[in-house]
Amino acid sequence: MTDFLEQWASRSEANAKLLAEEVLITEVTEAIWRAMEEAGLTKAELAKKMEATKGHVSQVLNGNRNMTLRTLADICFALDRKPSLRLEARKTVDGWQSGRREDFHIRKTGLHYVQVDNVLTPSNGWKSAA
């Protein structure tokens, strides 16, 4: 079952594009915060390592300033991390998405699937899997 936010996104290509932008910004920002937490670094300490002001780092992380690839590289360098990037097929309007098996998260649902070639089919019917 979908929600009103997903319905908004599917209403036009412009909405879907805006959502795609915000999803990328959210994922990158959250990945940086995760790395900061794991390194035990505060925003001020990250700024110091980048030789930037705390205000600059704040603006980049809260989305008020566009993050350039160069800034992202500097943040990763300061965090002693190497970014990885993969361009995947996005979901189509009807909700299907193609891609590599490892790109998909499948929750443990108690359902059993039958695999024929590269197609997974719920063995106890689509209705119970929906």
Added chain:
Amino acid sequence: MKEYQGARLTIRYCEQPPAGTEHDGWAPESWLAALQHIPPGKHNKIFARMAARREQLANEGQLRSPDYWNKEGGLPDGKHFYAIKVDRLRAYGWFSTRHKGVFYISHFAFKKGQKLAQEDTNRVEMNWRMIEKL
């Protein structure tokens, strides 16, 4: 039931469309009320940001950025409720004990002051009691 399914969490709304009505185009009343405080030209950005953050929460089970997420007041069981933040708009909710893997969004609100409003705390508590204490 209107909800969003992620890899780790289901985001479920306490506000649901009336039974037996057409669900297409429905949005929670509190969302529509909160949007009234925001210039119409910014509505699409607010939609996109809220959608992106709730997607991240649903897929990862948490939000880390303090610009996206805040621990708010206490609940009667000693746990806390939280807010997904988009500018001054908030989605208040809690991780359900009764329904494992569900994050309930109690309601949306436009935050007028610095502090958490008592009416928002009251509304979250009322919804929490209805869902968790049935």
